[in-house]
Amino acid sequence: MELSINNVTKRYNKGKTTALSNYNAELTSGIYGILGPNGAGKSTLMNLITDQLKPDEGEILYQGQNISRMGKSYRERLGYMPQQQGIYQDFTGRRFLWYMAALKGLPTAKAREKIDELLSIVNLSKDADRKLGTYSGGMKQRILIAQALLNDPELLILDEPTAGLDPKERIRIRNFISTIAMNKIVIIATHVVSDIEYISKEVLLMKDGCLIVKDKPANILAKMEGNVREVLISESELPEIQSRYKVSNITSDADGIWVRIVDDKPQNKMNFRTVKPNLEDVYLSYFQ
Ligand SMILES: Nc1ncnc2c1ncn2[C@@H]1O[C@H](COP(=O)(O)OP(=O)(O)O)[C@@H](O)[C@H]1O
Ligand SMILES: [Mg+2]
Numbered sequence: 001m002e003l004s005i006n007n008v009t010k011r012y013n014k015g016k017t018t019a020l021s022n023y024n025a026e027l028t029s030g031i032y033g034i035l036g037p038n039g040a041g042k043s044t045l046m047n048l049i050t051d052q053l054k055p056d057e058g059e060i061l062y063q064g065q066n067i068s069r070m071g072k073s074y075r076e077r078l079g080y081m082p083q084q085q086g087i088y089q090d091f092t093g094r095r096f097l098w099y100m101a102a103l104k105g106l107p108t109a110k111a112r113e114k115i116d117e118l119l120s121i122v123n124l125s126k127d128a129d130r131k132l133g134t135y136s137g138g139m140k141q142r143i144l145i146a147q148a149l150l151n152d153p154e155l156l157i158l159d160e161p162t163a164g165l166d167p168k169e170r171i172r173i174r175n176f177i178s179t180i181a182m183n184k185i186v187i188i189a190t191h192v193v194s195d196i197e198y199i200s201k202e203v204l205l206m207k208d209g210c211l212i213v214k215d216k217p218a219n220i221l222a223k224m225e226g227n228v229r230e231v232l233i234s235e236s237e238l239p240e241i242q243s244r245y246k247v248s249n250i251t252s253d254a255d256g257i258w259v260r261i262v263d264d265k266p267q268n269k270m271n272f273r274t275v276k277p278n279l280e281d282v283y284l285s286y287f288q
Contacts, residue, residue, distance in 0.1 A: 001154055001185050003027040003049070007058035010044050010209075015056075019044040021209040023058070031181045033196025034189040036206035037287050042189035043083050045206075046159045049187065050080045062155070076104075079153030081144045083160045083189075089133035093124055093143050096132060100147040111150070118146040121176065137164030141173065149180065156186045162195050174199060197279040205286060212286065217279060224277035224285065227264045231272045232256050244268070248284045 003026075010020040020041045034042050047053040049060060051067050051074060060067045067074050088096055094115065101111035119125045122142040132140065141161060148156060158177070162170045170192075177186065178199040188196050196203060203220060205213040213220060228248070233241060234256050241247065241259050244267070249260035262285045266272055 001029045001183075002061075002063060003155065003185055004061040004064075005045075005049070005058070006061065008045075008048060008055045008060060009057040010041075010048060010053060011056050019209050020048070020055075023209075023211055025204060025211060025214060027185050027187070029183055029185055030201035031178065031186045031188065031196070031199050033200035033203045034187060034206060035191070035193065035196060035203055035283065037191055039208075040191075040206040041209040042191075042206060043159055044209075046080075046083075046157050046187070046189050049155075050078060050157055051075075076151060077154040079148035079151060079156045081148040081158045081161060083163070087132050087140055087144070089131065091132055092129050093119065093132060093135070093139075094128040096143060097147055097150065101150050104151045106150060114150050114152075118149055121149075122146045123172070138166065138169040141165055141169075145173065145176075154184055156180075156184055157189075158187065159189045160191070161188060162190065162192060170195065193279045193283050203279070205283075207286065220282055221277050221279065224262075224282055226274060227285070228260065228262055228275050228277040228281045229266060229272040230258055230260050230275050231270045232258055233270065237270075246284050246288045248281045 005023055005025045008020060008023040009018065011018050023045065034045065036042055044053065048055055054068060062070065062074060091099065097115045097118065098111065101115065106114065119128050122145060124139060124142055127135070127139060132143065135143065141164065145158065145161060148158065161177070162173055165173060174195055177188065190196060197217065200217060202214060203217055204211055232255060238257060238259070241261065245261040245263050247259055248262050251258045260275070262281045
């Protein structure tokens with residue numbers, strides 16, 4: 001499996017907004033975390049990969065073929081969970097999945113089997129006959145993930161899959177995604193580091209429509225080695241530290257306040273101790 005994004009540029013507003021700029025990436029099977037703040041261009045990229053939008057420049061190839069010319073044979077391989085919850089409030093969960101299965105052209109027997117299996121996987125068997133309008137945010141996200149999986153896609157695109165979920169649900173969804181990722185290209189767009197930190201084969205950091213880093217998490221962290229520090233301070237020192245450094249975490253205990261900072265050369269005589277970087281630190285160093 002191979003998805004190639006070649007020199008893709010996408011503009012809106014008659015060319016006035018460049019949402020994606022000369023984007024290049026080669027993806028093979030595994031989980032890819034597309035990480036960046038709101039407005040970075042993640043959803044635009046997802047819409048291009050799912051062929052809902054056409055690039056202004058460049059092309060996207062799947063197994064060497066331009067996706068815009070593959071039509072049905074591409075859609076059959078694609079599962080897509082969009083960011084916007086345009087969801088049918090009056091449908092029950094089960095009816096919604098039957099409807100999506102019909103749109104995807106699944107045969108009835110296969111659809112029945114898949115729908116039961118997926119309802120169970122996303123933990124909605126019990127609520128399958130309730131209307132979507134009565135679902136919580138987390139339940140809606142889960143039914144949307146289920147519909148994306150109906151056709152056993154080779155290419156699974158999830159746009160902000162944990163939006164609106166509580167921490168327990170986030171972990172559940174993340175674990176679930178990592179168990180279904182075998183022999184698939186899974187692309188997760190998110191601004192939440194923890195959604196992708198431990199499950200991604202590669203992380204793609206996006207800023208202002210540009211790909212700024214594409215690498216294995218371990219390599220990205222290795223480059224930050226030595227730049228993350230902790231220091232114990234008193235409360236009165238906090239404002240100065242915050243104005244001077246990128247602060248990735250603050251915790252207080254009986255001894256005082258532990259501050260975690262990201263900086264390659266702290267200009268301060270304080271007693272900093274170097275700690276192991278995590279992806280939150282990396283995110284902060286690029287985006288604060
Ligand atoms: N349909 C649209 N029309 C005009 N501008 C858009 C449209 N969709 C997105 N944009 C703009 O393109 C940029 C990237 O947006 P988007 O791809 O939604 O980013 P993200 O998903 O990372 O938040 C933003 O500046 C956004 O305002
Ligand atoms: Mg988005």
